[in-house]
Every structure is written in C-alpha cells, then in structure tokens.
Amino acid sequence: MKLDFIKTLISLGVSALIAYGFHSFHHSENSQLLVITSFFELFLSSFFFLGLRFELNRTTTNVRVVSSIFFFVSLFENIAISFFAFSKQSYIIVNGLLILTGILIIYSLIKAKQ
Numbered sequence: 001m002k003l004d005f006i007k008t009l010i011s012l013g014v015s016a017l018i019a020y021g022f023h024s025f026h027h028s029e030n031s032q033l034l035v036i037t038s039f040f041e042l043f044l045s046s047f048f049f050l051g052l053r054f055e056l057n058r059t060t061t062n063v064r065v066v067s068s069i070f071f072f073v074s075l076f077e078n079i080a081i082s083f084f085a086f087s088k089q090s091y092i093i094v095n096g097l098l099i100l101t102g103i104l105i106i107y108s109l110i111k112a113k114q
Contacts, residue, residue, distance in 0.1 A: 001110075002053045011046035015039050018075070026082040033088060037095050038078040044099065045071035048106055062109045070102040 019039035026034050048067035054060045077098070081091065 001055070004051055004053060008047060008051035011050045012043055015043035015046055018042055022078060022082050028085060030086060030088060030091070033091065034078065034082060037091070038074070041074040041078070041095060041099055042071060045074060045102060054110065056113060059109060059113060063106055066102070066105050066109065070098070074098060 016039060019035045019042065022038050023031055023035045045067045049064050049071060052060075052063070054063065074095070077094070
C-alpha cells in the first residue's frame with residue numbers, strides 16, 4: 001500500500017470545500033454536525049479513491065470503485081439531508097452505518113488480495 005501525498009491533500013481540500021458548502025446552505029442547530037460528518041465521510045471515501053495505491057492493480061481498482069460509490073452515496077445523502085430538518089440520532093445512525101459498511105467492504109477487498 002502506497003500513499004500519494006499530493007492526491008491526499010487534494011481529497012482533503014475537496015472534502016473541506018464540499019463541507020463548507022453544506023454549512024452555507026443548511027441553517028439550523030444541526031449544521032455543525034452536518035459539516036463535520038460530511039467532511040469525515042467524504043474525506044475517508046476520497047482518500048481511498050485518490051490517495052492510496054495497492055500492490056495489485058485489481059485490488060486498487062476494486063477499492064477505487066467501491067470508495068467512489070460510497071463517495072457519491074454519502075454526497076447525495078448529505079445533499080438530501082441538508083434540505084430537510086433531521087434529528088441528531090437518526091443522522092448519526094444512518095451515517096455511521098454507511099461509513100462502517102464502506103470500511104468493511106474495503107477492508108474485505110484489501111484482505112482478499114486479488
């Protein structure tokens with residue numbers, strides 16, 4: 001596994017800009033939770049998509065496909081949630097399940113070494 005530092009910084013910047021966009025569009029008491037969670041989700045998935053490369057090309061391709069799917073799912077989910085009022089508990093549970101599912105799938109792909 002190799003880390004590409006420049007692409008990691010780019011994924012950090014893109015995630016921060018998208019999270020700032022959510023902050024500017026969502027005006028309620030849960031806006032800080034939306035910003036922090038969306039930044040963490042988007043950075044984690046874009047980090048696996050852009051910032052990492054594995055020894056086997058097939059593993060790299062599979063991890064990039066799965067992480068890009070989770071990037072767009074979390075992006076659209078956070079866009080949808082930013083237009084509606086939501087409870088903290090339901091938001092944390094939904095996003096926690098989404099993050100943990102993505103990490104589990106990526107971990108399984110890395111361990112398979114295909």
